[in-house]
Amino acid sequence: QLLPRLRLLVSHFTTHPFHSTASVLTKASAANMSVEYSKELHIALLAVQRATILTKSVFNSHAKGTLSKSDTSPVTIGDFGAQALIIAALQHHFPEDEIVAEEEAKDLNENSQLRDLVYGLVTDAKLDNEDIEQELGGGIKGPDAMLDIIDKGRSLGGNKGRIWAIDPIDGTKGFLRGGQYAVCLALMVDGDVKVGVLGCPNLPVSDSEPLTENTGANATDAEGKGVLFSAVLGEGAASRALGKGKLENAHPIHMKPVSNVSDATFCESVESGHSNQSDSVQIALKLGITKPSVRMDSQAKYGSIARGAGDLYLRLPVNKNYVEKIWDHAAGDLIVREAGGEVTDTEGRRLYFGLGRTLKENKGVVAAPKEVHGKVLQAVKEVLNAHPL
Ligand SMILES: Nc1ncnc2c1ncn2[C@@H]1O[C@H](COP(=O)(O)OS(=O)(=O)O)[C@@H](OP(=O)(O)O)[C@H]1O
Ligand SMILES: [Mg+2]
Numbered sequence: 001q002l003l004p005r006l007r008l009l010v011s012h013f014t015t016h017p018f019h020s021t022a023s024v025l026t027k028a029s030a031a032n033m034s035v036e037y038s039k040e041l042h043i044a045l046l047a048v049q050r051a052t053i054l055t056k057s058v059f060n061s062h063a064k065g066t067l068s069k070s071d072t073s074p075v076t077i078g079d080f081g082a083q084a085l086i087i088a089a090l091q092h093h094f095p096e097d098e099i100v101a102e103e104e105a106k107d108l109n110e111n112s113q114l115r116d117l118v119y120g121l122v123t124d125a126k127l128d129n130e131d132i133e134q135e136l137g138g139g140i141k142g143p144d145a146m147l148d149i150i151d152k153g154r155s156l157g158g159n160k161g162r163i164w165a166i167d168p169i170d171g172t173k174g175f176l177r178g179g180q181y182a183v184c185l186a187l188m189v190d191g192d193v194k195v196g197v198l199g200c201p202n203l204p205v206s207d208s209e210p211l212t213e214n215t216g217a218n219a220t221d222a223e224g225k226g227v228l229f230s231a232v233l234g235e236g237a238a239s240r241a242l243g244k245g246k247l248e249n250a251h252p253i254h255m256k257p258v259s260n261v262s263d264a265t266f267c268e269s270v271e272s273g274h275s276n277q278s279d280s281v282q283i284a285l286k287l288g289i290t291k292p293s294v295r296m297d298s299q300a301k302y303g304s305i306a307r308g309a310g311d312l313y314l315r316l317p318v319n320k321n322y323v324e325k326i327w328d329h330a331a332g333d334l335i336v337r338e339a340g341g342e343v344t345d346t347e348g349r350r351l352y353f354g355l356g357r358t359l360k361e362n363k364g365v366v367a368a369p370k371e372v373h374g375k376v377l378q379a380v381k382e383v384l385n386a387h388p389l
């Protein structure tokens with residue numbers, strides 16, 4: 001029983017999951033690691049990697065099939081297709097699990113041309129290793145089966161049992177601009193996030209490359225870029241190059257130690273409608289930070305601070321009514337915490353994912369290295385309390 005699970009665990013760290021059981025045992029015992037969730041991690045990494053093949057092909061094609069949702073936010077054929085592919089892989093391996101996913105099939109149900117376009121993308125998006133493609137269950141049977149699969153993501157969530165959270169494209173606006181975006185997947189058990197994976201096709205592979213704004217103003221071909229971040233609760237966070245087939249080698253990542261908060265680099269949303277950018281200027285001023293913020297779309301912000309490329313992530317509410325969605329934060333929250341960071345909302349509460357599809361009890365996000373989180377939170381509270389929403 002134990003051996004196959006240990007073999008899967010090592011895929012967190014190496015390209016060759018089955019080649020050295022001895023080194024797995026050493027790594028697992030040295031880090032006091034459990035072998036829990038190794039299969040879930042392995043499948044999640046492959047499912048996200050496959051979904052990014054689809055999103056990249058959509059980005060490189062002219063037709064993005066963009067629709068406007070009821071809240072006026074955009075959704076593209078890439079969002080629908082990536083969601084279908086991820087759910088299909090999860091259902092193949094974990095048919096009993098519930099799924100909370102951002103998108104629903106309604107728009108495709110009403111538009112057979114769009115449905116067929118998405119189905120074409122889904123059948124074309126294959127990992128370049130046939131065995132691994134088969135490991136994910138192979139393709140989806142037909143366009144109608146695809147619609148049913150997309151709608152498997154309608155779970156109401158909650159704090160009971162195993163629930164996956166999927167954001168097939170986080171930062172859809174960034175994706176459309178050629179900026180940052182992330183394919184996001186997390187597993188929660190009884191409301192607690194256990195596994196998190198972020199596929200970021202437009203981030204540099206190297207953890208040490210300085211953080212640069214990528215708002216898409218100079219959209220470049222994403223070839224040669226791309227990183228997969230992952231974490232399992234209690235086992236640390238890792239990054240590896242985003243590939244097209246077999247998983248690449250991974251290595252542990254850590255937040256950068258910050259002794260003087262005034263030297264910190266902070267990240268925030270590109271859209272001023274998603275995070276209050278004038279409040280962040282005031283907070284930076286209070287903390288003595290003179291460097292301008294790095295604006296970047298999506299949970300790439302969480303990944304970037306977890307690998308030490310940036311230091312702080314501030315998401316500051318712009319209005320009283322917006323409630324954050326669990327799929328926008330579940331994977332990133334775990335990856336930052338497992339990399340040694342602390343993540344709370346703007347009132348100092350841990351993000352709580354067990355209340356349904358939204359983070360009903362939280363307001364905004366403050367993510368920072370543990371040693372400076374208290375100081376940053378204090379500045380956030382002072383600025384936000386000066387003008388209640
Ligand atoms: N008003 C408001 N406030 C806060 N957040 C909102 C708001 N409206 C939308 N959203 C969600 O923001 C998600 C994208 O967040 P980002 O940090 O990537 O924003 S930005 O693109 O950098 O501006 C985005 O995720 P995607 O829809 O997956 O792109 C939305 O879920
Ligand atoms: Mg959206």
Ligand SMILES: [Mg+2]
Binds near residue numbers: 167169170171327328
């Ligand atoms: Mg999102």
Ligand SMILES: [Mg+2]
Binds near residue numbers: 079
């Ligand atoms: Mg999305």
